Amino acid sequence: RSHVKxxxxxxxxxxxxxxFIDSKGIVENANEMKELKQAMFNLLLGEQKSISSLxxxxxxxxxxxxxxxxxxxxxxxISCKKEPKEQRDExxxxxxxxxxxxxxxxxxxxxxxxxxxxxxxxxxGILKPIMVANxxxxxxFERKGKDVFKKVKKSMEPFFRLYDAPEGWIEGHAKKWxxxxxKIPPPPGAEGEEAKDTFVDKVQWEDFYKxxxxxxxxxxxxxxxxxGQLVPEVEKxxxxxxxx
Numbered sequence: 001r002s003h004v005k006x007x008x009x010x011x012x013x014x015x016x017x018x019x020f021i022d023s024k025g026i027v028e029n030a031n032e033m034k035e036l037k038q039a040m041f042n043l044l045l046g047e048q049k050s051i052s053s054l055x056x057x058x059x060x061x062x063x064x065x066x067x068x069x070x071x072x073x074x075x076x077x078i079s080c081k082k083e084p085k086e087q088r089d090e091x092x093x094x095x096x097x098x099x100x101x102x103x104x105x106x107x108x109x110x111x112x113x114x115x116x117x118x119x120x121x122x123x124x125g126i127l128k129p130i131m132v133a134n135x136x137x138x139x140x141f142e143r144k145g146k147d148v149f150k151k152v153k154k155s156m157e158p159f160f161r162l163y164d165a166p167e168g169w170i171e172g173h174a175k176k177w178x179x180x181x182x183k184i185p186p187p188p189g190a191e192g193e194e195a196k197d198t199f200v201d202k203v204q205w206e207d208f209y210k211x212x213x214x215x216x217x218x219x220x221x222x223x224x225x226x227x228g229q230l231v232p233e234v235e236k237x238x239x240x241x242x243x244x
Contacts, residue, residue: 003106003164008073008099012107015069017114043231044123051231055224062222067209073100074205091180091202098170101212105165108221112163115226119234120152121145152237159233165217176211177203 004013035054042050077096081088092100124145132138184198212218220226 003109004103005106006099006103008076008103009106011076012069012073012104013110015072016107016111020068043227044126046232046235048228048232051224051228055222055228058224059222062224063213066218066221067213070100070104070209070212071205073103074208089182089202091182091204092208094174094177094179094201094203097177097203097208098174101170101173105170105217109160109164112160112226112230115223116153116156116230116234117149119227119230120149120238123231123234123238124148148238148241151241152234155237155240156233159229163220169217173211173215178207180204 004010039050039054074092077092077100078088078090128138128141131141179201180203181199182202184200186195186197
């Protein structure tokens with residue numbers, strides 16, 4: 001079941017799943033595409049050294065990618081502010097910043113679920129040509145695949161419980177932020193109590209990102225790290241069913 005419920009979460013999930021429209025560099029680089037293709041083949045064959053090497057090589061790229069996602073969400077929440085544009089600042093209230101973080105965590109969780117599904121069918125799909133070529137009925141094989149997939153999902157529930165943010169994690173994490181007291185002047189023509197300045201707690205982007213990027217939860221959002229964790233889990237779950 002999808003964790004994403006809000007418009008911010010949907011935006012984050014779309015970016016994580018589809019990437020940024022201007023990020024075509026790897027696709028246009030034949031050597032890099034060849035390297036990634038080989039790493040994926042090695043991974044599907046259970047050679048984790050290849051994906052570990054890729055995770056190290058691409059760590060800075062992954063960090064930049066996820067920083068950009070969070071920054072896009074920050075700008076999105078800034079644009080959703082109700083005050084006139086000329087009165088907007090680049091800060092968010094702690095409550096909105098916590099919602100942003102929840103959106104991001106929900107989106108990365110949903111993406112991990114989709115990645116698990118893709119990996120299962122990639123590994124299961126490898127078997128189909130040889131099975132059918134040796135007389136196994138293709139529909140029977142597909143039915144077996146659906147049955148195994150249900151068991152794979154069940155067996156991987158502990159992994160996803162650990163991958164998700166623990167209950168209360170965001171509230172605890174938010175206490176690390178440096179809170180800025182921002183003065184809000186009264187509206188023009190205000191009188192009496194309404195004519196007094198008010199103060200609102202807010203958070204800066206730089207502090208928000210620095211605090212989050214140093215957490216284990218942030219490091220586990222690295223897509224290559226996630227692949228390295230999911231492939232053996234999927235392989236183990238399939239092996240338990242078919243005794244490969």
